[in-house]
Amino acid sequence: MTPRYSETNRRQARKEVRQRLIEAAIQEFAQNGYDGANVNTISVAAGFAKGTIYNYFPSKKELMFAILGESGSAHFDFIAEQIREEDDPILRVKCFFEAGFAFVEEDPARGQVLVSTLYGTHSEFKERLYQVYQPMFQLVAEEILAPGIVQGVFRQMDPADTSVMIMTFYLGTASSVDTSGKPWLSPGKVADFVLNAIRSNQ
Amino acid sequence: MTPRYSETNRRQARKEVRQRLIEAAIQEFAQNGYDGANVNTISVAAGFAKGTIYNYFPSKKELMFAILGESGSAHFDFIAEQIREEDDPILRVKCFFEAGFAFVEEDPARGQVLVSTLYGTHSEFKERLYQVYQPMFQLVAEEILAPGIVQGVFRQMDPADTSVMIMTFYLGTASSVDTSGKPWLSPGKVADFVLNAIRSNQ
Amino acid sequence: MTPRYSETNRRQARKEVRQRLIEAAIQEFAQNGYDGANVNTISVAAGFAKGTIYNYFPSKKELMFAILGESGSAHFDFIAEQIREEDDPILRVKCFFEAGFAFVEEDPARGQVLVSTLYGTHSEFKERLYQVYQPMFQLVAEEILAPGIVQGVFRQMDPADTSVMIMTFYLGTASSVDTSGKPWLSPGKVADFVLNAIRSNQ
Amino acid sequence: MTPRYSETNRRQARKEVRQRLIEAAIQEFAQNGYDGANVNTISVAAGFAKGTIYNYFPSKKELMFAILGESGSAHFDFIAEQIREEDDPILRVKCFFEAGFAFVEEDPARGQVLVSTLYGTHSEFKERLYQVYQPMFQLVAEEILAPGIVQGVFRQMDPADTSVMIMTFYLGTASSVDTSGKPWLSPGKVADFVLNAIRSNQ
DNA sequence: CATGAATGAGTATTCATTCAT
DNA sequence: AATGAATGAATACTCATTCAT
Numbered sequence: 001m002t003p004r005y006s007e008t009n010r011r012q013a014r015k016e017v018r019q020r021l022i023e024a025a026i027q028e029f030a031q032n033g034y035d036g037a038n039v040n041t042i043s044v045a046a047g048f049a050k051g052t053i054y055n056y057f058p059s060k061k062e063l064m065f066a067i068l069g070e071s072g073s074a075h076f077d078f079i080a081e082q083i084r085e086e087d088d089p090i091l092r093v094k095c096f097f098e099a100g101f102a103f104v105e106e107d108p109a110r111g112q113v114l115v116s117t118l119y120g121t122h123s124e125f126k127e128r129l130y131q132v133y134q135p136m137f138q139l140v141a142e143e144i145l146a147p148g149i150v151q152g153v154f155r156q157m158d159p160a161d162t163s164v165m166i167m168t169f170y171l172g173t174a175s176s177v178d179t180s181g182k183p184w185l186s187p188g189k190v191a192d193f194v195l196n197a198i199r200s201n202q
Numbered sequence: 203m204t205p206r207y208s209e210t211n212r213r214q215a216r217k218e219v220r221q222r223l224i225e226a227a228i229q230e231f232a233q234n235g236y237d238g239a240n241v242n243t244i245s246v247a248a249g250f251a252k253g254t255i256y257n258y259f260p261s262k263k264e265l266m267f268a269i270l271g272e273s274g275s276a277h278f279d280f281i282a283e284q285i286r287e288e289d290d291p292i293l294r295v296k297c298f299f300e301a302g303f304a305f306v307e308e309d310p311a312r313g314q315v316l317v318s319t320l321y322g323t324h325s326e327f328k329e330r331l332y333q334v335y336q337p338m339f340q341l342v343a344e345e346i347l348a349p350g351i352v353q354g355v356f357r358q359m360d361p362a363d364t365s366v367m368i369m370t371f372y373l374g375t376a377s378s379v380d381t382s383g384k385p386w387l388s389p390g391k392v393a394d395f396v397l398n399a400i401r402s403n404q
Numbered sequence: 405m406t407p408r409y410s411e412t413n414r415r416q417a418r419k420e421v422r423q424r425l426i427e428a429a430i431q432e433f434a435q436n437g438y439d440g441a442n443v444n445t446i447s448v449a450a451g452f453a454k455g456t457i458y459n460y461f462p463s464k465k466e467l468m469f470a471i472l473g474e475s476g477s478a479h480f481d482f483i484a485e486q487i488r489e490e491d492d493p494i495l496r497v498k499c500f501f502e503a504g505f506a507f508v509e510e511d512p513a514r515g516q517v518l519v520s521t522l523y524g525t526h527s528e529f530k531e532r533l534y535q536v537y538q539p540m541f542q543l544v545a546e547e548i549l550a551p552g553i554v555q556g557v558f559r560q561m562d563p564a565d566t567s568v569m570i571m572t573f574y575l576g577t578a579s580s581v582d583t584s585g586k587p588w589l590s591p592g593k594v595a596d597f598v599l600n601a602i603r604s605n606q
Numbered sequence: 607m608t609p610r611y612s613e614t615n616r617r618q619a620r621k622e623v624r625q626r627l628i629e630a631a632i633q634e635f636a637q638n639g640y641d642g643a644n645v646n647t648i649s650v651a652a653g654f655a656k657g658t659i660y661n662y663f664p665s666k667k668e669l670m671f672a673i674l675g676e677s678g679s680a681h682f683d684f685i686a687e688q689i690r691e692e693d694d695p696i697l698r699v700k701c702f703f704e705a706g707f708a709f710v711e712e713d714p715a716r717g718q719v720l721v722s723t724l725y726g727t728h729s730e731f732k733e734r735l736y737q738v739y740q741p742m743f744q745l746v747a748e749e750i751l752a753p754g755i756v757q758g759v760f761r762q763m764d765p766a767d768t769s770v771m772i773m774t775f776y777l778g779t780a781s782s783v784d785t786s787g788k789p790w791l792s793p794g795k796v797a798d799f800v801l802n803a804i805r806s807n808q
Numbered sequence: 809c810a811t812g813a814a815t816g817a818g819t820a821t822t823c824a825t826t827c828a829t
Numbered sequence: 830a831a832t833g834a835a836t837g838a839a840t841a842c843t844c845a846t847t848c849a850t
Binding site: 434435436437439440516519520522523524525526559565566568569572573575576577579580588589593594597598600601602605 | 636637638639641642718721722724725726727728761767768770771774775777778779781782790791795796799800802803804807
Binding site for chain 5: 442443444455458463464
């Protein structure tokens with residue numbers, strides 16, 4: 001009967017709180033893994049009381065799903081945008097690794113959550129992750145590899161298989177960090193390795 | 203005084219029990235991850251009562267350490283033995299992936315435990331794993347890459363870095379299985395990709 | 405100064421909202437019991453937001469008290485009105501069970517709340533219920549049994565004790581329903597049983 | 607490999623602990639109802655630590671089921687044994703109420719749990735209770751009412767319906783206690799009421 | 809050595825209630 | 830008066846570990 005403070009403000013506030021919770025959750029999951037993570041800690045770390053998180057996510061599992069979804073599309077958007085600024089397939093490969101490494105470096109926790117989920121034991125999460133990363137696999141296959149093959153700068157290959165290998169390689173290398181958090185390998189080196197593998201040798 | 207024989211028998215029996223426990227533990231860890239694994243379940247699956255496992259391992263953590271040590275050397279021995287039967291660096295690369303994939307296929311649980319630990323969040327385990335895998339990195343660098351570079355069949359490169367990339371690639375691809383447990387990629391395809399990346403182009 | 409009309413309207417509106425809340429609460433309590441009931445759900449089921457109910461009842465407990473009071477007098481009024489239309493004590497007994505069963509059948513949720521409270525564990529509620537049902541016990545004792553004894557159609561007995569037995573019997577039988585919600589026993593059968601028990605045998 | 611302390615002792619000990627837990631649980635459920643009961647409190651009241659109860663019952667719900675089963679058969683055995691010592695149907699009715707009231711008086715908590723379950727809102731428990739009380743309904747119908755009808759001391763009636771009424775009456779009256787815990791009605795009065803209702807009037 | 813009962817710290821989740829708007 | 834976000838106490842249940850037998 002009585003309206004309260006503007007519907008839009010309310011929505012906006014909810015979104016922000018939700019985002020804060022997701023970010024706190026990513027830190028916690030990155031540090032302790034899904035099973036080791038403490039939901040109450042997440043809520044408190046985000047600046048709320050224990051129970052608040054349940055006003056936003058019905059369960060720990062759904063919270064994780066939300067993170068996977070959000071991360072997948074953020075990851076894709078970040079990389080796709082930069083790749084599409086290049087035309088040359090070779091530059092796109094370089095750009096792919098540079099953008100990819102940058103993404104992980106900017107938010108290492110997110111990267112950690114993604115790989116540990118990918119190689120972890122919770123099949124529901126893995127399956128969701130594959131769904132969510134489908135666009136990225138396609139991006140590599142269709143907007144990097146296929147054009148390069150057509151143009152003759154890449155050797156003949158199955159773009160789908162190769163896309164899987166490149167993604168595997170990317171995820172493995174970008175998230176391999178030493179104890180200080182620095183990645184062991186530079187995007188340049190990794191890109192060179194991959195380019196050597198796929199370039200046609202004229 | 204106990205006669206010598208019974209002493210030896212006892213030692214032998216202990217070893218066998220220990221091994222059975224380790225194998226049961228690998229299954230459990232593979233299925234549920236370290237945090238999700240249940241120590242009692244492991245003991246029972248090995249054919250003992252709940253408490254027995256604590257006569258062999260002082261804690262869940264030490265049990266995990268034991269598995270990592272055992273798996274690392276088993277993995278290394280299995281691969282090293284086969285590689286050393288070849289002389290040609292290129293064949294050694296192919297052999298490396300074939301042996302590696304075979305190892306994982308023969309004992310997928312062990313493979314799962316290794317990758318999930320490698321990309322997991324328990325830094326103590328990760329560190330131990332790096333230690334344990336040191337010989338494997340060296341094997342690739344010194345017994346595959348270095349000779350190939352010297353012989354001119356591989357391009358100039360830093361064997362250490364490249365070894366890391368190859369291992370990353372191997373672990374990622376060998377343990378990427380679809381829901382039926384079949385790996386997505388064949389060792390041949392992966393080996394070819396890597397060979398293209400490292401061969402010198404005369 | 406507020407004009408008189410709007411004041412009355414406001415009172416009226418409050419009453420209606422209160423009633424809607426009570427009815428929603430009866431459904432919820434009937435379905436889930438007092439402990440299992442969810443206050444927010446009640447408010448929402450009544451068509452309001454979660455918090456609204458607290459503008460009408462200071463606590464879950466007070467809400468329950470309100471229900472008990474309201475139900476008790478509704479129950480009494482419903483039955484008393486019909487009984488008093490009969491003069492003959494025997495007909496009054498029959499009428500009592502018919503009216504009683506009808507009341508429960510018309511609003512089974514209310515019936516359920518009453519019995520589950522009566523036989524439940526919350527002594528505060530039980531005590532309130534006894535208070536509230538005092539008039540009903542008196543009705544049976546003084547307006548059904550006592551006249552019948554005086555007229556000689558009922559045997560000599562303690563009207564108070566017998567009233568307790570009859571009420572117990574009524575509540576137990578009227579609220580025993582099978583899974584489809586149909587009562588197991590008809591008011592006729594139950595009334596006959598009771599009449600046999602109290603009739604004088606000339 | 608090594609046996610431990612005699613299997614039979616073990617079994618015996620487990621049984622005793624289980625029984626202690628059940629008894630503590632009955633007290634707790636009687637006092638607070640199923641929803642209000644605290645599982646940890648039960649375990650502690652039985653003289654164990656919080657977790658112990660879960661070594662005996664997989665969940666609160668299963669604990670409740672165990673209580674219902676145990677109580678149903680204890681109740682039946684207690685009453686059946688005494689009834690069968692009488693031959694006369696009329697004495698059996700008296701005996702039924704005396705034994706029934708005695709059962710409840712000896713262990714009022716058990717009685718409270720039974721009625722509050724019977725009139726409560728947990729349909730799973732109610733259904734189990736009906737199952738468990740089936741033998742008691744039969745006892746009344748077949749070993750009290752039917753013989754009396756045949757012998758002509760009870761009037762013609764449907765033994766099944768009447769059995770339901772008698773049980774309803776019994777449960778309602780036996781468990782109606784005032785605040786001091788004394789029942790409002792004596793078994794004698796209740797039995798007389800019932801006998802009047804069912805006796806044939808020669 | 810093997811056993812399995814007991815332990816109790818730890819955790820996800822629920823929900824009555826408050827209160828700023 | 831109505832709203833719904835925030836709160837935090839409360840609780841069922843898990844499981845690594847201990848230890849008497």
